[in-house]
Amino acid sequence: MRILRVPEYGLLFFISARVRFIVNFENERSAVPAILAEIHLADISPGNGKDVAAFADRAAEHTNNSICASGTKISAMKTVVISLGGSILIPTLETNRIRAYVPVLKNIAAHHRLLVVVGGGGEARRYIEMMRAVGTDEGTSDEIGILITRLNATLLIAALGDAAYPVVAESHAEAKEFAESGKIVVMGGITPGQTTDAVAAVLAERVGASVFINLTSVDGIYTGDPKKDKGATRFEEMKPKKLLEVVGGTALGAGSNNVLDIVAARIVERSNIPLVVLDGSRPDNLSNAILEGKFKGTIVSESGENPFPL
Numbered sequence: 001m002r003i004l005r006v007p008e009y010g011l012l013f014f015i016s017a018r019v020r021f022i023v024n025f026e027n028e029r030s031a032v033p034a035i036l037a038e039i040h041l042a043d044i045s046p047g048n049g050k051d052v053a054a055f056a057d058r059a060a061e062h063t064n065n066s067i068c069a070s071g072t073k074i075s076a077m078k079t080v081v082i083s084l085g086g087s088i089l090i091p092t093l094e095t096n097r098i099r100a101y102v103p104v105l106k107n108i109a110a111h112h113r114l115l116v117v118v119g120g121g122g123e124a125r126r127y128i129e130m131m132r133a134v135g136t137d138e139g140t141s142d143e144i145g146i147l148i149t150r151l152n153a154t155l156l157i158a159a160l161g162d163a164a165y166p167v168v169a170e171s172h173a174e175a176k177e178f179a180e181s182g183k184i185v186v187m188g189g190i191t192p193g194q195t196t197d198a199v200a201a202v203l204a205e206r207v208g209a210s211v212f213i214n215l216t217s218v219d220g221i222y223t224g225d226p227k228k229d230k231g232a233t234r235f236e237e238m239k240p241k242k243l244l245e246v247v248g249g250t251a252l253g254a255g256s257n258n259v260l261d262i263v264a265a266r267i268v269e270r271s272n273i274p275l276v277v278l279d280g281s282r283p284d285n286l287s288n289a290i291l292e293g294k295f296k297g298t299i300v301s302e303s304g305e306n307p308f309p310l
Contacts, residue, residue, distance in 0.1 A: 078210040078310045079113040079179075080290065083200035083264075085216050086121025088280035090152050093123060097283060098159045104283040105184055106163045108290055112310055115175055115185040115207060117200035118156055124148035142192030149188030149196055157186050172199075172206045179207060197260050201267035201275075211307045212273050213289075215280030216259050220298035221246060237299040240269035274301035276308070 090096040108114055124145045131141040150168050157164045162183075169175035169187035178185045190199050197214060204212035221243070224232035238246075243265045259277060268275045278285050278297040289295035293309035301307070 077112055079207050080108065080115070080310070081200055081204035081207065081209040081212050082114070082116045082286070083197050083212070083214045084116050084118050085214075085280060086119030086124055086149065086152060086196070087217055088121075088215050089118060089156065090121040090123060092121075096155075097281075098156055100283045101156070102159050104287045105160065107287055109163060109184045111291065113179060113182070113207075115179055115203060115209075116153075116156070116187075117196050117203060118149055118153040118186060118188050119196040120145045120148045120189070121152065123152075139192045142189075146189035146192070151188075153186045153188040160184055160186075172203050175203055176207055194263060195261045198263040198267065201264040201271070204273050205267060205271040209273055210310060211290075212268065212271075212275045213286070214260060214264075214275060214277045215286065216277060217279070217281060218259060218277075219279035219296050220277050221259055221300070235298045237301070237304045239302055239304070240265070240275075240300055243275075243300050244269060268300060272302060274299060274305070274307045276300070 084101070089098060089101065105114065105116065127144050127148060128141045131144055136144075150170070153168045157166060157168065164184040164186055165178040165181050167174075167178065169178050169185055171190060175185050175187050187199070187203075189196050200214070201212060203209075218226055220234040220236075221238065222229075222232040222234050223246075226232045226234070235242075235246075243260070244262070247260050247262055247265050260275075276289065276295070276297055276299055278289060278295055280286065285295060289297070289308050290310055293306070295308065299306060
């Protein structure tokens with residue numbers, strides 16, 4: 001490994017003739033403290049540190065692979081998968097929180113790779129109830145619900161504008177591919193019988209997420225339904241096995257609305273990716289948790305460690 005010091009930039013670490021280098025910026029020309037970029041050493045004049053600095057400036061302006069650095073400690077951009085409940089984002093078309101979530105999601109995406117799975121909400125349940133009323137089977141009702149989740153995802157993408165990948169991902173493979181763009185990836189449901197929580201749990205596993213966040217209408221996982229049981233108490237943290245016990249009796253019918261379903265809980269157990277359940281009714285709860293480590297919710301992990309702030 002070659003190490004070169006450029007006075008106004010600090011240390012640059014070169015690995016080979018065609019390299020990815022780390023620049024620890026010490027001047028104020030860059031909006032980010034450190035950058036990863038690929039260059040040819042042959043393009044740099046011998047002994048000319050200014051050429052290297054020029055590469056660094058261009059990397060600062062154009063790269064999406066920014067990382068944060070403090071001294072010699074470097075923290076890479078993390079991947080976050082969010083299950084954004086439809087009852088939170090769009091309880092009804094008239095009472096949606098899309099506009100409130102846009103700046104929050106953009107702020108998070110400026111620091112981390114972000115993928116969001118959107119639920120169906122009240123509008124999906126209205127359609128499903130109507131389908132049942134006319135005698136439609138549960139599988140077809142599920143397919144209607146999936147269409148509504150994708151419509152909700154489309155609304156969110158439109159509101160996010162250039163910050164989001166412009167197409168709703170319709171599979172985990174597509175979501176993973178779209179994430180390479182560096183933009184926010186949004187998707188809805190995929191398969192009948194599978195909730196968007198389960199979709200998000202598998203997505204977290206597929207992309208190697210640092211954390212899986214479930215935004216719901218309560219501030220964590222309780223011993224019972226806190227809206228019905230005044231004596232229900234909230235878990236600060238629990239292991240995946242305990243989560244399975246808590247959600248083991250939840251229904252899987254079309255349009256079911258529980259804090260988490262059994263399929264998602266099993267994926268959380270096998271993936272070993274920490275799950276955090278937060279109250280999504282206030283969008284700033286999400287950014288406060290991820291970026292500042294301030295939150296009230298339930299952490300589900302084998303170690304019990306708090307994954308925030310990222």
